[in-house]
Amino acid sequence: MNPSPKPAWSRLGLGTGTLASLGRAASLSEVNRLIGTMLDIRVTVIDTADSYGSGDCECLLGKALLGKREQVVLVTKAGYRHSHLKGPLRPLNQLVKKVLHRVGKRQQFEPSYLSACLDRSLSRLRVEQLDAFLLHDPPVEVLTDERVIRLCKDLKQSGKTIFTGVSSADPVVLRSAIVSGAFEVIQTPANLNAAATMQPIWRDCEANQIHLIGNHVFDPACLSLRDMTHEKLMRATAKLLPFQSTILCGSHNPIHLRQSHQWATESLADCDLLS
Ligand SMILES: NC(=O)c1ccc[n+]([C@@H]2O[C@H](COP(=O)([O-])OP(=O)(O)OC[C@H]3O[C@@H](n4cnc5c(N)ncnc54)[C@H](OP(=O)(O)O)[C@@H]3O)[C@@H](O)[C@H]2O)c1
Numbered sequence: 001m002n003p004s005p006k007p008a009w010s011r012l013g014l015g016t017g018t019l020a021s022l023g024r025a026a027s028l029s030e031v032n033r034l035i036g037t038m039l040d041i042r043v044t045v046i047d048t049a050d051s052y053g054s055g056d057c058e059c060l061l062g063k064a065l066l067g068k069r070e071q072v073v074l075v076t077k078a079g080y081r082h083s084h085l086k087g088p089l090r091p092l093n094q095l096v097k098k099v100l101h102r103v104g105k106r107q108q109f110e111p112s113y114l115s116a117c118l119d120r121s122l123s124r125l126r127v128e129q130l131d132a133f134l135l136h137d138p139p140v141e142v143l144t145d146e147r148v149i150r151l152c153k154d155l156k157q158s159g160k161t162i163f164t165g166v167s168s169a170d171p172v173v174l175r176s177a178i179v180s181g182a183f184e185v186i187q188t189p190a191n192l193n194a195a196a197t198m199q200p201i202w203r204d205c206e207a208n209q210i211h212l213i214g215n216h217v218f219d220p221a222c223l224s225l226r227d228m229t230h231e232k233l234m235r236a237t238a239k240l241l242p243f244q245s246t247i248l249c250g251s252h253n254p255i256h257l258r259q260s261h262q263w264a265t266e267s268l269a270d271c272d273l274l275s
Contacts, residue, residue: 013045015250020053054093058124078117079136190214
């Protein structure tokens with residue numbers, strides 16, 4: 001029997017940045033409902049990171065995706081330090097992460113560390129392969145480190161990930177990632193405030209056939225603009241980003257996910273954007 005074909009990257013993606021956050025973590029049944037809605041409206045992309053909930057977010061997704069792996073495009077990231085305490089000590093992970101970040105040990109991009117992170121993500125997500133493994137807000141030196149570039153190549157060759165990529169809000173970092181030719185996926189902020197600095201990057205991604213993922217669409221600073229709504233922000237972002245890109249919606253609410261999907265797939269007319 002032929003393996004089932006990989007799903008295409010959808011226009012909207014589910015952002016999971018707060019799904020396992022302290023104080024507002026979603027239950028497994030809530031995540032099951034979100035994923036059920038996602039699949040119902042043919043949203044395929046799920047964006048997560050090993051540091052979201054110190055691994056708890058990937059664990060939740062791993063449970064919710066049992067039997068559904070083939071229907072989703074799974075993107076995770078690594079680079080922020082967090083702790084991996086198990087069993088009864090697990091609730092301390094989020095606290096240890098905050099302490100590590102506070103004492104300046106926020107990030108780590110040594111190849112051996114990144115490689116171990118990817119293995120742990122595969123295990124938490126209960127999958128054998130990622131669709132994309134992204135460096136999470138790396139400093140620019142990481143993108144000229146030959147050892148990191150070699151690691152990215154090796155991870156793809158090993159089959160542990162199909163693509164590698166970079167997530168960043170820094171145009172210098174993103175430019176360096178594009179020039180390196182080592183990455184097939186780039187994630188950037190994609191709200192109206194970010195557009196001024198990010199648009200040249202988005203165009204370069206399109207020209208270099210790099211798949212673009214836009215995040216932080218509902219930036220509170222944008223939402224506080226006069227007469228601004230979630231609908232306008234999502235439609236405007238969909239108008240600005242290349243047609244083939246994915247726009248993330250970070251939501252716990254299946255109704256919001258459906259609305260955002262509708263807005264992302266029907267962008268604003270040019271005149272509406274300027275008014
Ligand atoms: N450095 C990085 O790599 C990075 C940085 C930022 C974000 N990200 C990724 O991008 C994802 C999204 O970004 P974000 O966390 O900044 O969140 P966002 O998508 O910009 O905004 C999320 C907020 O919007 C609300 N919302 C969503 N759809 C809505 C709708 N239709 N109507 C009204 N409210 C709606 C959500 O509330 P409800 O839960 O009530 O729907 C939530 O409070 C993250 O989850 C993460 O996966 C990555």
